[in-house]
Amino acid sequence: MSVKPMGPFFEPIAKKTMLTMTGNYAVAGAVKQTDPDVICAFPITPQTQSVEGLSDVVYEGALKAAFVNTESELAAMSYSVAAALTGARVFTATASQGYLLMQEALPMAVGWRLPISMLISARAWNAPNLNIWNSWEFTLADYGWNAIISENVQESYDSAIMAVMIAEKSLFPTMFVHDGFITSHAVHKYWVLPDEEVLKLVPKKKRHFVDVDNPATWGGLVTPEYLMEQRYATVEAKKDTLAQIDEVFAAYGKASGRQYKQVETRNIEGKKTAFLTMGSMCGNIASWQLDNPDIGLIKLRTWRPFPADYLRKVVEQNKIERIAVIEKDDAPGAMLPQVSQSVYEALGEYSVAIRGYTVGLGGRDVTADEFNFIKSDVAKISGKRASFKYVGLRESKNKVLGVDKALDFGTHAPGGGN
């Protein structure tokens, strides 16, 4: 079955063009423009259209690549790592349980310094029930992968190209994330770069790879004599990555006219209280800020490596006193969920009060009501205390914490299978 929306990418794109597509198809188009050699696909909602779209351009003859339907996500990641080892440019995509299933092969991509790019279409994972909608599974673990997060379809398109640039510049695998359904299935207008422009940004270089004329072993047994130094080398090399991401953002900005920063702000100047989050929620907050100009927004565009210095600079420059970290994950048994944790660590030496707020799990809408609640809640706090609370939580059948009216659960469109 041919996926018609990929039509614009069946023909060469010669000039900057505006298209209207969903997030996943936009990613497929961008990846196609980067000329990947191997694409590893295993279906999982809400990621699947990205690889469907790529199969379309391959089968249509618009892209020469090995499109491989693998037997699982662990196989997709194994395949990606091993194919990248030959020097091939590799793309794969996943979400939720698929990301969890990939875990065992994720660290090898880092250890072998392989520039793989991967889309995560963020989705809840199964516990205690299955839910195919949006939460942040990707914050659970990264093993040294780079991660950039996008807010809308335009940013997803740009991220798909920048992820290849970042991966190949840093020689660390790079995932780019958009929120499942909210961005992956949202139809937006967005600008596309000409093919030639994209290829200039991601020139094919010969990387280190398995070479029959220069034999080596990869992934052999090491004793306690060696592993620590190997881990140390990886951690040291990772320290250059943030600066490399800056270079990529600058180069991409020059080519596209869209300049990204690792930590972006909206209406932050002189604000004592800031909301900090990433992904699609930034858009909600931006419109809510129209009625709440006393609250600033800090948006993390880069999640890993964590852009701590940039965050510190924002806090310092604006003398921010309170930060509400709003995130779509939680952490049973921990003091803070993952995003709050990183923010807390980064701002350890600052006298800024930080609270974590867990919202929108499993695709629940995050509305102005929740932001109003968080605004009044965070105003009451002072001092450093690591804690987080749920907002928008159902307290009884018709009462939801922080929300004026009961949630209407009839609005979710069915999302297909799992």
Added chain:
Amino acid sequence: MAEQEEKRISLEEMLARPTNNYFLCINYDNEAFMNTGIQESSATPPFASTTTGPDGKKIPGKLGVKQDIMTGMAFLGVRSGFFATANPYYYKDFIGKVVDALKTPGSAFIQVLSSCQRGWRHPENKGPELHRLATESGYWPLYSIRVKDGKPAYAFQRKPTFDEDKLMQFVKGQGKFAHVFKRPDVEKTTHFLIEATRQRYDNILNLAKSFPATPLMESYKIDMRKVPNQEHVAPGHGLCAGCGEGEILTQLATGVQLVAGKNVVYCNATSCTEVSTSKDNFPSWKVPWVHMLYENVGTVADAVSTGFRILKTKGLYDKPIPRVIALGGDGGLYDIGFQFLKAAIFRAGTWGVLNEDVKQDSGI
């Protein structure tokens, strides 16, 4: 089985074939998770004592039978391929099968028996004798299944026989079965062992009768004096003295080298061969070698092969495409790695688009 004509396949004839295969899966079967300390796997035969299925007072070792994956692999529905059992005691047969597999397009899978003196509990110098008894008794018949246009054809390289006495010699030669003969239910357990083995053997024979090659008997004709010593694995490695895997590595590399020279990449599953040939900064491998995880060697090898082939197709790789060998064992391919092995074999035997592309674009 009726006496009939035997086909002789010469090394020269195989090497002269215009056809090629770039991807071969090898599963060495030592009948348990030996690398982690002799734990039971689905390859473990009935009543064998392992560290997770010990010879207890109540339960006498493994309950259940030895899994046979050859049949399933050959009947996945692939369009073309070469599937075979091998035994390092019959080294010309194994070398011949490696060459044959690398010169037959489609799926390629060889399942080779591998003694383990630690896990089977036999003296270091008894491995070859046990290997021989395994085949002579009918426990490990030597056969191949060639699939052409989706149709399998069985052939035997040793005349198949089922010999209870030799089976008992094979069993009694291994300490993992010693407890069986000290128990009051010895008749019942040995009867089950014999009948389970006979059933496995009968199934193979019946399939061979239903899907026979003509002729049904064949053998490989190789003059070992003309075969150069392999230069893929250095003699120094950490395998136990008397380990079957050492023989297998040498014979496998000898066969691969005949076809590929040194243009080869070995991919190893986590296993005894992996840990004993790759340690620290003195690995045994003189050709590229990759190990990633316990279970995914089929997928890894498939991906390495695909990586080279697509780069060649796109004009980004200018050397001849290397052969890729997936090597696993120790239960890693029977159990945890089964899905990956199956998928890699299946893709290789069905997914011809890329192969066709490579042929057209690079003149292979």
